[in-house]
Amino acid sequence: MSCHHDRAKKQILIWKRFPVSVPSEAPLSTKRRWWVLAIVALTQLVVVLDGTIVNIALPQAQADLGLTDVERQWVVTAYALAFGALLLLGGRIADYWGRKRSFMVGMVGFGIASAYGGLIGTGIELIVARGLQGLFAALMAPAALAILTTTFPSGRERNTAFAVFGSIGGAGAAVGLVLGGVLTEFFSWRWCLLVNVPIVLVAMIAAAFLLRESKAEGDNKYDFLGTVLVAFGLGALVYGLTLAEHGWNSLGVWACLGAGVVLMALFFYSQSKIAQPLLPLRVIASRVRGGSLLLQMVSGSVMIGMMLYVTLHLQIVLGFSPLLAGVASLPLTIVISIVAPIATKLLPRIGPKPLMVAGPLIAAVGMVWLSGLTSTGGYLAEILPGMVLLGIGMAMLFVPMQNLALLGVEPHDAGAASAANTAAMQIGGSIGLGIYTALYTAGSASGTGFDALVSGYSAVFIGTAVALVVGSIIAATFIRGPKETLMPMGEPAEKVLHLG
Structure with missing residues (x-):
């Protein structure tokens, strides 16, 4: 959930520090620029929504379509894997082929994939639809961010535009949980996919009239x-x-x-x-940036895996309605939103390493707490404390991780660094879900009924706790050097990291 907020803020950070050139045409009028912001923000909302809204719908979708537990996992994995694996290419296509053109094609494809997913009749078709959503999101998301950057090249308006964009990233994850609950409970799980269609139609019509084409100059080759x-x-x-x-x-x-x-x-x-690789190895060659990339994968696996299995426990075992399950998942987002500004203020005082070592350990304690859930226990005693601890720990990790992901990156590598770190979180989630599903299957094999399900969920949460401990070890090993060398240059940390 909050990994989407982290991803949006990280993308913003890159473009604020490394602005790209704008077309030589006359600048857009102020009114038109704000309409462009509205279009791009709407697109960001759709991409973020689809990271959380489907989780709430999964129990009903599984019952309706007769999905196996593995197929259920792939409904989430297909989107994250396609998005993460193709994001680097999507950014190149947007720069070389044209940002408006890529944005429009991405939106059309995403809308068609969403409509297909909402109308399908089998589990395999749903997985295919989710993969297609990820594919077109990988084209649409980098194009949208590039359009925003060229539309607001500098000044106060630029800061405001990126603050709005970042806020959408954070709020969208929470909106997805609640909206998914409303649509699933009062309409159908299918509307968690179909809801994208009217949003995409509105954004597409507006984009056709308001957006201006732009592309990168020079030798353009695709890897x-x-x-x-x-x-x-x-x-x-x-x-x-x-x-x-x-x-x-x-x-x-x-x-x-x-x-x-x-x-x-x-x-x-x-x-x-090759001369123009998808991922220049110099981007990840730095020990600090390489460690940050590994931590992105760990955090992606934990956040995506934890939210899926907590949602399943709330609805299947505790009997929460989809809407109540969505609301019950919100404390994680709320805690991260509260703790992140505090961690931002601590960052220049103590440096990133203490936060990045301690944060995963605190989050691991939260996951161990969750692993103690039972089939007869309550939400307040067994779920909420673990969510609070996880939120505290992940906020401590997210804030410095955003900074270190871009530390020392050259301007011409900024786009690749952004895509690599965004992709790492999605890929980590994909690989993590594969591991956690195997743990769930092994854990639930020995029991029956709800007790078997709870044993499987407990095994997953223990697995995420182990991943977080490994993340803390990665931070202790890879994040080296005086705190002054690990801080952003040119701007105070509070200004760079706290974007809304």
Whole structure:
């Protein structure tokens, strides 16, 4: 949920520090610029909504379509995997092919995929629809941010525009939980996908009249080989982890995992050999930035995995309605929103490392608390305290992680660094869900009824706690150097990091 807020704020940070050139045409009028902001903000809302709204709908969708637990996981994974794997290429296409054109095509495709997902009749079709949503979101999201950057090149209006954009990223996750509950409870789970269609139609019509085309100059080449290698490599890894629900001694599990490792190794090798790679290796070569990338993957896996299984427990075991389950999930967002400004003020005083080491440990305690849930326990005693601790810890991690993800990045690598860190969170969520589903299957195999489900959820939460401890170790190992060298240059940390 809050990982979407983190992603939006991080993208904003990059573009504020490394503004791109604007077209040589006459600037847009003030009124027209604010209409452009409204269009882009609406698009951001759609992308963020789809990260949370479907979680609330999953129990009803599973019952309606007869999804297995693995297929249920893939409804979430397909979106995150396609989005994360194709985001780097999407950014290149937007810059080279044209930002308005890419934005329009992305919106049309996203709307069609959403309509398809809301009208399908089988679980496989729903997974395909979610994958298509991720594909077109990977084209639409970077184009939208580039349009915003070229529309507001500097000054107070730019700061206001990015503050609005960032606020949408944070509020959208919470809106998705509540809206998903309302639509599922009073209409149908299908409307959690169909709701995108009217939003996209309005944004598309307005964009056709208000947006101006722009594109990057120079030698424009696409790294299709790198795209194929990273997409199939990540897909093989996630599919291999999914197969592990039947046991780790399967030949298929190790064949897929081995193929994934080989393809990813070829991807990184290819990035070192071509002139215009998807991911310049210098972006991740820094020890600090590399550690931040790993932490993005850990945080993505925890946030996506935790929210899915908490939502399932609230609705299936505790019997919450979809709307009540959405409202019951809000404390995590609220706590992060409260603690993040405090962590921002602490950052220049104590530096990022203490926050990044302690934050995951506090969050891990919250996950251990959640792992103690029972089939007869209540929300206030068994769920809420864990959510509060998780929110405190993740806020302590998110704030400095945003800074370090971009530390020392050259202006011409800013877009690639942004896409890499955004993709890392989505990819971490995809891989994490594969692991957590295997843990859930193993944990629930020994019991019956609600007790079996609770045992599976407990195994997942223990797995997320282990991931967070590993994240703390990563921070302690990779985040090195005096705090002055780990702080943003040119602006106070409060101004750079607190964007709304």
